[in-house]
Amino acid sequence: MPVTPENDPLYRLRHSTAHVMAQAVLELFPEAKIAIGPPVENGFYYDFDLPRPLTPDDLEEIERRMRRIVQGNHPFVRRVVTPDEARELFKDQPYKLELIEDLLRGANEYGEMESGTAGAQEQGGQVVITTYRQDSFEDLCRGPHVANTREIKPDAFKLLRVSGAYWRGDERRPQLQRIYGTVWPSKRELEEYLHRLEEAKKRDHRVLGKQLGLFHFSEEIGPGIPLLTPKGALMRHLMEEYVRETQTRYGYEHVWTGHLVKESLYAKSGHLENYAESMFPPMVEDAEHGQIYRLKPMNCPSHMTLYNEMGLHSYRELPLRFAEFCTLYRFEKTGELTGLTRVRALTQDDCHIFCTPAQIESEFGLALQLINEVFNTYGFHDYYVRLSLRGSEGKYVADDEKWEQATAALKAALEANAVQYVTAEGEAAFYGPKADFIARDVLGREWQLSTIQVDFIQPARLGCEYIGEDGQRHTPVVLHRAVTGSWERFFGILIEHYAGAFPVWLAPVQAMIIPITDRHVPYARQVAQQLKAAGIRAQIDLGDSRMNAKIRDAQLQKIPYMLVVGDKEMEAGTVAVRLRTNENRGPLPLDGFIAHVQELIRTKSKEL
Incomplete structure (x- = not known):
């Protein structure tokens, strides 16, 4: 059964606690204006327009008031009100009044509307809230x-921060x-x-990246554009x-x-209509003659154009698998940028597979094997698949028949490869459904890494064709596939x-050689x-610095091996x-140490 607010006890608990927090804030600041307060992953938030900035002492006082409220054993009572009653009830709350008007417009247009934590619906021809x-x-x-505030334990919640x-x-x-x-319960x-x-x-x-000398951000360059140091660039090359x-x-x-x-290609593909908000503004050379350009936000139209430029293909050539490490540019809002995990310049290990409909299952299976191998190498063994489907709202290319074809094909590929999955309405790409691979890191946090998307729409819009066994022209299906997705985002996740x-194979410095005194430097150079x-x-x-300080510095830099060399090591041809x-691990023959590390690198082992 899919998880919904109605059957998810944590959703109800967090939603209810957000309301209790809002009550406590209004007690402390009676003149406060309240906005929205939804549950989110692992907690909740509520937005307030307050007379002054909040302090840590304020959070402690709000928590104290929340504990008093939940211990009052107050029931949560649902009430249906008319639009006029709602306006009167929230006459001093401008943000709520705006939500009410939006709900009424949405209800009039769609019959039912969801917005944040508010709801409206038709009952007997009249809009109620x-x-x-x-x-x-x-x-x-x-x-x-929840039914009653007593279900919120006074020692099981905490206010974390203000932003x-x-x-x-x-x-x-x-x-x-x-x-x-x-x-929490x-x-x-x-x-x-x-x-x-x-x-x-x-x-x-963000902290470790600076401490380890891997990357920086600079206001001189601009937000969301990472600068890689030699160590960071080396790791990018290795990956x-x-x-x-x-x-x-x-x-x-x-x-x-x-x-x-050229912008005209994105008009054909559907990106200009459905993805323009995430694209950088156009660069105009000659608007009259269509010489308007965009930085690439997606790679698929370029690969489909290359497919066409290579001539008319035969079914015997398919599948064709075009892969590219391409830097893409997305105009993310400044406030949404987060270190490497959300940037404006990102590099994808992108691939587009041109195949016949009959090849979808086998190509999906091949991509699945590739993803499994890469995940295992990087140490992500705990993951699941989310089938992201078209929702009732949002921007999607309008072609119900092709959406149905793509969705059926992706579900069949998942089932043919014995992949268990959960569904997520409204998470599809604008041109088709996708299978997103959600991995859990060592702290149990979930990250979307790989994706496989089935696209029946863009290849037709961009005129991709092949000659089938019947001698007729057909439109290929395109599978969009990324293994680690955005390199920047994956690198940030990997650091954490x-x-x-x-692992040794990825470490930018694999061994730090530490001579005990100056007379041991020549031997250290030979070892290096x-x-x-x-x-x-x-x-x-x-x-x-002294030897122990050098060892500590190398450990802080997370270097796998410190090789101490002194008189004994010089005489024996070893390293400590x-x-x-x-x-x-004490003294080891240098040849033996080299053979050990080479094997770890060759196998991409996570051992030392």
Whole structure:
């Protein structure tokens, strides 16, 4: 059974706690204007227009009042009100009044409308609005809620932080204060979640990325455009090389299609109509003659154009698998940018598979094998598939027949490959349904990584054809496929997954050589030369610090191996090996150490 607000107890618990928080805020600030307060993953938030910025002391006072409210055992009471009653009830709340008018417009047009935490519907030809009340607080809301505030345990919730949020996400509208909180069925579950949050802070890729010297952001360059250091660029090269080699082994061919595309191509593909808000503004050379260009937000129209330019294909040539490491540009709002996980310049390990309808299942299966192999290499063993379908609202290319074909084909491919999946209405791409691979990291957080999408629409719009067995022209199906998706996003996730302690094959510096005194430097140089000749990335710490400080510095940099060299090592031709975990493996023959590390690199092992 799919999870819905009606059958999800955590949704109801978090929704109800958001209302309790709003009541407490209004008690503390009677002049406050309230906006919306929905449940979200692991918690809830509520937006407020307040007379002054909130302080940590305010959050503590709001929590204290919330505990008093929940201990009052107040029932959550649903009430149906007319539009006029709603306007009177919220006459001092301008944000609620705006929501009411939007609900009425939506209800008049669609018969039923959902917006944030408010609801309206037709009853007997008259538009009615629902509210929920507990104690002295009544909110515009469609529910559902717990039955009584006693179901919210006073020691099982916590307010986490305050941030700014524009009303309805529009930077031209007022900026509100958003209070985030979390609530769980028990104190134990709350404590476990707070522990995970602390661990997540330690692993924050934005902090570790700077500490480890991997990447930077600069206002001189602009928001959302990462700058990679030599270490970061090396890791990017290693990761791209691995996926490139793996894809080649699976029969993919790599192409290149540039960064700029004429806007007219996106008009044909449907991107201009359905994706323009995420595209950078046009670059106009000669508007009269159609010389208007866009930075690429997607790669598919370029690959389909390349398919066409290579001549009319035969069914015998299919499937054709075009892969490209392409940098794409998406005009994300500044407030939505988050380190590497949401940027404006992103590089995808993109692929488009041109195939016949009969080849969809086998091509899906091949892509599934590739994804499994890559996930296992990177250490993501816990994942599931989300089947993202077209919703009743949103921007989608209008072609019901092709949507039905694509959805049926994707479901058949999932079932033929024995893939269990959950469905998500409204999460499809604008041109077709997709299978999204959701992986859990070591902290249990979920990330969408890979995707396989079935597209019956764009190839037809862009004139892609092949000659079938019957001698007639047919339109190929295109499978859109990404393994790790955006490299930047995947790299940020990987930093947090490993807390910066990467597997040996990925570590930008694999061994730090530490001479005990200056007279040991020549031997350290010999060791470094032999390691580099064997393909091992090694450096020598020639600083003035003492040996123990150098070991500590290397461990803080998450370098897998520290190789200490002194008189004994010089005489025996060995290295004293210490791991970043602080394990001391003692002296090892240099040849033996090299063979060990080479095997870890060859197998892409996660061991040391």
